[in-house]
Amino acid sequence: MSDLRTELKVSIIEQLNLEELSVEDIEDNEPLFGDGVGLDSIDALELIVLLEKDYGIKLTDPQQGKDIFISINKMAEFIEANRTK
Known part of the structure; x- marks a missing residue:
């Protein structure tokens, strides 16, 4: 899963x-x-878009972001548990 962490960091740096x-x-x-x-908070919206675009994960409750976007590890x-792409 460390490759996913690196991929996330690259995506976050590029997207934001x-x-x-x-x-x-x-x-x-x-x-x-x-x-x-x-x-x-604007960056949080961008992260929600990133999850949907790159991993096929659609957050239906914006409050989920508070738990998910704590760290790269979280x-x-x-993503590992919920990805569709």
């Missing part, structure tokens, strides 16, 4: 235009929001 970050800058357990990577676990 985080050119100042590299894959190595994002720790697997680091918080994606707040003091971690520093994402905000996202990877959710």
